[in-house]
Amino acid sequence: MLSRRRFIVIAAFVAAIGAVVFLNAGALTSGGSASESIHLTEVAHASGIDFVHQSPTLDPKVNHIAAHIGALGACVSVADVNNDGWPDLYFTTSRFGAANALYLNQKDGTFRDVAAEAGVAAVNRPGEGVSMGAVWGDYDNDGFEDLLVYKWGYPQLFHNLGNGHFEDVTAQSGLRTWMNSNGAVWLDFDRDGLLDLYITGYFRSDIDFWHLKTTRIMQSSWDFASNGGKNLLFKNMGKGHFKDVTDSLGVGSTRWTLAAASADFNDDGWPDLYLANDYGPEVLYLNHEGKRFVLARAGLEDDSKSGMAVALGDVYNRGEHDVFVTNISEKGFLFQGNNLRLNFLKQLGRFDEVASGVVADAGWAWGAQFGDLNNDGLLDLVVANGFISADSGRDYWYAMSKIAGAQGNIFEDAKNWPPIGSASLSGYERSRVLLNRGQAGFDDVAQEAGATDLLDGRAVAMADLFNRGLLDVVIANEKARALVYRNSANPAHWVELKLVGTRSNRSAIGAEVTVEIGPGRQRQVVDGGSGFCSQNDRRLHFGLGDQRLGSVTIQWPSGRTQVLNGLAIDQLHVVTEPR
Amino acid sequence: MKTAAALDPKYLIVFLITLVLVVGEARYHILGGYQRLATTLGICLATEALLSWWLRGRVANLASAYITGISLALLIKPQANILWPFALGAFIAIASKYVLTYRGRHLWNPSNFAIALLVLIAADSVAILSHQWGNDLGTNLVIWAFGLVIAWRARVLHVTLTYVACFILFAVLRHFIVGGPLFAELAPITGPMYQLFVFFMVTDPRTTVSTRRGRMIVVAIVALVETLIRLGGDYQLELLRPFYVSPPILALALVGPVAMWWDLRRKAAA
Numbered sequence: 110m111l112s113r114r115r116f117i118v119i120a121a122f123v124a125a126i127g128a129v130v131f132l133n134a135g136a137l138t139s140g141g142s143a144s145e146s147i148h149l150t151e152v153a154h155a156s157g158i159d160f161v162h163q164s165p166t167l168d169p170k171v172n173h174i175a176a177h178i179g180a181l182g183a184c185v186s187v188a189d190v191n192n193d194g195w196p197d198l199y200f201t202t203s204r205f206g207a208a209n210a211l212y213l214n215q216k217d218g219t220f221r222d223v224a225a226e227a228g229v230a231a232v233n234r235p236g237e238g239v240s241m242g243a244v245w246g247d248y249d250n251d252g253f254e255d256l257l258v259y260k261w262g263y264p265q266l267f268h269n270l271g272n273g274h275f276e277d278v279t280a281q282s283g284l285r286t287w288m289n290s291n292g293a294v295w296l297d298f299d300r301d302g303l304l305d306l307y308i309t310g311y312f313r314s315d316i317d318f319w320h321l322k323t324t325r326i327m328q329s330s331w332d333f334a335s336n337g338g339k340n341l342l343f344k345n346m347g348k349g350h351f352k353d354v355t356d357s358l359g360v361g362s363t364r365w366t367l368a369a370a371s372a373d374f375n376d377d378g379w380p381d382l383y384l385a386n387d388y389g390p391e392v393l394y395l396n397h398e399g400k401r402f403v404l405a406r407a408g409l410e411d412d413s414k415s416g417m418a419v420a421l422g423d424v425y426n427r428g429e430h431d432v433f434v435t436n437i438s439e440k441g442f443l444f445q446g447n448n449l450r451l452n453f454l455k456q457l458g459r460f461d462e463v464a465s466g467v468v469a470d471a472g473w474a475w476g477a478q479f480g481d482l483n484n485d486g487l488l489d490l491v492v493a494n495g496f497i498s499a500d501s502g503r504d505y506w507y508a509m510s511k512i513a514g515a516q517g518n519i520f521e522d523a524k525n526w527p528p529i530g531s532a533s534l535s536g537y538e539r540s541r542v543l544l545n546r547g548q549a550g551f552d553d554v555a556q557e558a559g560a561t562d563l564l565d566g567r568a569v570a571m572a573d574l575f576n577r578g579l580l581d582v583v584i585a586n587e588k589a590r591a592l593v594y595r596n597s598a599n600p601a602h603w604v605e606l607k608l609v610g611t612r613s614n615r616s617a618i619g620a621e622v623t624v625e626i627g628p629g630r631q632r633q634v635v636d637g638g639s640g641f642c643s644q645n646d647r648r649l650h651f652g653l654g655d656q657r658l659g660s661v662t663i664q665w666p667s668g669r670t671q672v673l674n675g676l677a678i679d680q681l682h683v684v685t686e687p688r
Numbered sequence: 689m690k691t692a693a694a695l696d697p698k699y700l701i702v703f704l705i706t707l708v709l710v711v712g713e714a715r716y717h718i719l720g721g722y723q724r725l726a727t728t729l730g731i732c733l734a735t736e737a738l739l740s741w742w743l744r745g746r747v748a749n750l751a752s753a754y755i756t757g758i759s760l761a762l763l764i765k766p767q768a769n770i771l772w773p774f775a776l777g778a779f780i781a782i783a784s785k786y787v788l789t790y791r792g793r794h795l796w797n798p799s800n801f802a803i804a805l806l807v808l809i810a811a812d813s814v815a816i817l818s819h820q821w822g823n824d825l826g827t828n829l830v831i832w833a834f835g836l837v838i839a840w841r842a843r844v845l846h847v848t849l850t851y852v853a854c855f856i857l858f859a860v861l862r863h864f865i866v867g868g869p870l871f872a873e874l875a876p877i878t879g880p881m882y883q884l885f886v887f888f889m890v891t892d893p894r895t896t897v898s899t900r901r902g903r904m905i906v907v908a909i910v911a912l913v914e915t916l917i918r919l920g921g922d923y924q925l926e927l928l929r930p931f932y933v934s935p936p937i938l939a940l941a942l943v944g945p946v947a948m949w950w951d952l953r954r955k956a957a958a
Contacts, residue, residue: 114742115786122783125776126805132772133810331819332716411717413820438767441811441933443818446768462769469768507921507932510818511872514879517823525871 146483146601147542147558149582149594157219158212160591162567163204165239165261168321173528177505178318179203180497181241181291181311182261183567183585184642188245188254190269196572196646198583199224199256200591201240205233209240209258218575228275229256229267235319238262238287242568242642246295246304248345250615254647259290259308261318268349283351288314289338295637296371296380297614297666298358299399303345304614304637307382309366310338324524328365329517332413334388336521337365360402364389370419370639372430373621375454378668380619381405385416385434385641391448393460408459414445418569418641422479422488424451425547426629432460433490435474435641439535442506443513447474447492467543467553473535476569476641480580482558484601484652486626487545493566493584493641497529498536505532537563540584564589572646578603578679580650585643602653604661605681608635611688612667616647619666624651625659653678697842697893698751704838705758705888708831712880716822718762724774725761731778732757739786752798752894756781759799759888763817763881764806773814777802788945791952795945797892804941808930816934821880828878835887844891850904851890852877854911862915866922876936885936895944897951906947914939 153159162183167175182203190197195214202209208230212220224230233239238260245254253269266282267275279285289312295304312318313336316326328334342360343351355361364386371380379396386392390413394402420433429452436445446469450460472494479488497505508527512520519525542558543551555561564586574581575595582594604624608617618637623630636645661673665686676682709725712718719725736753740746757778766773781802785794788801806814821827839845859873866873876882890896890910896903917935920928931938 118739118743118783119787122780122787125780125783126809128772129776129780129806129810132776133813330823333822333824412720413717439815441807441930442815444765444767444813444815448768465769503924507924508868508872510876510933512875514818514821514881515823515875516825516828516878518825519871519875519878520823522871525869525875527868527872 146485146599147489147544147554148597149542149559150597151559151562151592152595153591153593156593157215157221158198158591158593160200160210160212160222162200162202162585162587162589162591163207164588165203165318166205167318170321170324171326171523174523174526176497176499176529177534178523180565180587181567182239183587183589183591184240184242185568185570185583185585185591186243186245186638186644187570187572187583187646188644189647190245190254191273192253195576196574196648199229199243199245200585201243201258201642203233203239203241205235205239207233209233209243214574223273227273228277229258232258232260232265241291242293244293244295244638244644246618246637247615248295248304249349250302252615254616257293257295257306259288259293261289261312263287264290264293264308278349282349283353284343286314286341286353287317288341289316289318291642292366292368293638294369294371294382295616295618296382297619298342298380298396299344300379300666300668302610302612302614302667303347304616304618305345306343306351307340307360307369307371308343309340309369309384310363311365311367311387312338314338325522327521327523327526328388329521331388331513334365334517335363337363337387339363340366340384358402360394362386362392364392367417368419368641370421371619371637372421372634373664374430374452378664380666383419383432385419387415387417389413391416391434407454408461412448412462414448417475418477420477420479420490420640421634422490423632424449424488424545426487426626426631428623428630428632430632430634433477433479435471435477435492437473437535438470439473439506442510444470447471466550467541468551471541472538475567476584476643478569478571478640478643478645480571480645481650481652482542482580482582482596483544483598484579484603484654486629486631486652486654486656487547488631489545490541490543490551491560491569491571491582492541492543493569494540495536495538495563495565497534498563498565499533500531501533501537503530503532505529505534508532509534536565539563540566560594562586562592564592567641568643569640570643570645573605573648573650576681578605602655602678603651604653604658604676604678605648605650606661607648607681607683608663609683609685610665610667611686612669613665613686617666617686621664622649623662625661626651626653627656648681697844698749700838700842701755701888702751704834705755707834708883709758709762711827711830712762712821715824715827716820718820720765720820723771725758727771727774728760728778729754729757731775732760732782735779735782739783743786753782755888756798759884760802763799763803763884764814765817765820766814770813773806773810777806780805790949791956793948793952794895795948796941797889797895797944800889800937800940800944803934804938807934807937811930811933816937817881817884818879828880828883831883835883839887839891842891844893846900847891847896847903847907848886851886851907851911854908855914858911858915862918862922865919881934882936885940889937889940895948897947898955902947902951906943909947910936910939910943913943
């Protein structure tokens, strides 16, 4: 006979199991009501953009996992290349002989690829390497945005001649160093008015993927690997010449960096560097007056994941640069979760990780960017997902899990990896559009908003492509066509700023703008490269909702502070740095 | 004076799992937050104390609950920032000892039961320890060295070694069947989850059969079932997908209680 006490224990036991089922079901809900204020329409083809990324072909020694190793390189960067006031787009592809594309904005809702005539198309060549991304920056302050293409191979610097043509100036620039790079940012680390360049290394730089001398090329740890390529910092010496100052500045991490972003995280007036590292913890290098960078202990070092993008955004309008870093989640196998780190450097000396729910779990997440898509005064978040979409009936997760927990010297050798064959690996995952509801958190409204693609997203960039006061979203997809999501959100007020440096670098990269929006103040930085292999438009976009626009404070890279009051709303303001 | 030889083997295991915890946290921050440890350990100890007192009239030795609490804190790797898998997993693990019993003995190793249950019914929220141990050979060798010595002193070394031998044998077999690299098949046993598995789960004296030979046969069967699950993974059998996220844990969860039940029944009949 069952005693009363035992019955109670059994009931509690069953209830606990029921609670597990209930709470697990809660993990599946993605929020978002049907009547959201963001409406995205995919218009790439209609806009004349038919760019399709091609992945690299690699040395046959790694054929069995080539689909895994080479699943990178679909990237997009935004800049007004011809100074016509309309943002243009540069896409990279990664196969020898395939052409990168430079889409000039035709100002009528369409784009035209001019890469070949401009001289920035044919960069994927045997002996030179293949493109993995690009960033725009006016390194010589001549008023025209120049282009740095980083590669698995030699990076290439193209000088914008201002006449629709570019000149390859790599040889004389001092940048011709073989790297297996997947990221770069322009920044003026020493505030001398010249843009410097930080190029991240992923695979080791002694690896030539088309002439492999060894198959010991992979990470030595899934969590604490430091056998990746070395990141390099190049100081702009003027006259088109760059000098490698990596070691003297202390930023030569070998932690498999996939993405970097630069901003003044601790408000000391100097641009810092934030790195997302695959197989390792994120890294914040704090800039000490342009003389050296110091690795910060900011609550990052204990949290090792697979960082793949760094997006900067002032999530709660606190006047701080918060950081979103993408990671991997796969049902049953691995929940690393994306990181949303609120910046409390000044108050507490650290970031606080607060990601949960739809922010934390987006799948195998790659590129991400913040932007106020519905102009309500809060920064929303777009996340591209999915690694390898191949045979949907075959999954590489189990095979990869065999070696993932093993000793590093086993999987460091690519030949010990199980063949991937035609299997998918976190494939066919949808993009996320996360609507910021302030203290209520983020809701995933992708489906309702119209972002329904299942392509393997890599880079995300945001720009007001059609000069309407609305941020549009561009996604570069691996082995697939690029997407342009035209935004038709509900009308709300906004203001945009285009900054032109004089004492600072002409692109104004690194300029920090804080806009008072009602009771809050939102901070943004002019982008020298962010997300994953992407770069947003140089123009800063602030949604205002129905709130009053207060003062606008610009902290120029030169150190000068400029305060603007009474700016008209619903328009773009071009602000030139006072001399 | 009590000598080391006379020390209850349970305390050697307590020492070993504490070592795993300290080394893992110091070198790799394996816990992912001390609140996880506090939750599992606190609930395991409290549940054990409460249920043993309430159902059996005296508070049980808490060493076993301590081992379970730390095992769960190390093995459960849930979605970001959620604590409920630790809390509910801890309660379910200990409560299973009082609920899922046969002839007064519990059938599942508590942490094995809780983790198997979580990965089967809460796969959207819970995964299991895989690479969060740094993939470092040196650290693993320390754990293996201590583990083997302690398993020997605890008189369960035959269980550990039988399982390891069977795993290697079946790995070679899978290599020939599946055709992938041999090291890929051998690799799993060099990982941290297997350290916890071979030293704390398959060796649990409370949930293993009574004879030495029987225990060796049981772990051989566990290794065999694990291999069948792994082959299911290799051949992408959708039916087995929930199992191949953690083949050894689920193999033990399937084989262990059946063996215990059979052993207890056989003894009763005798």
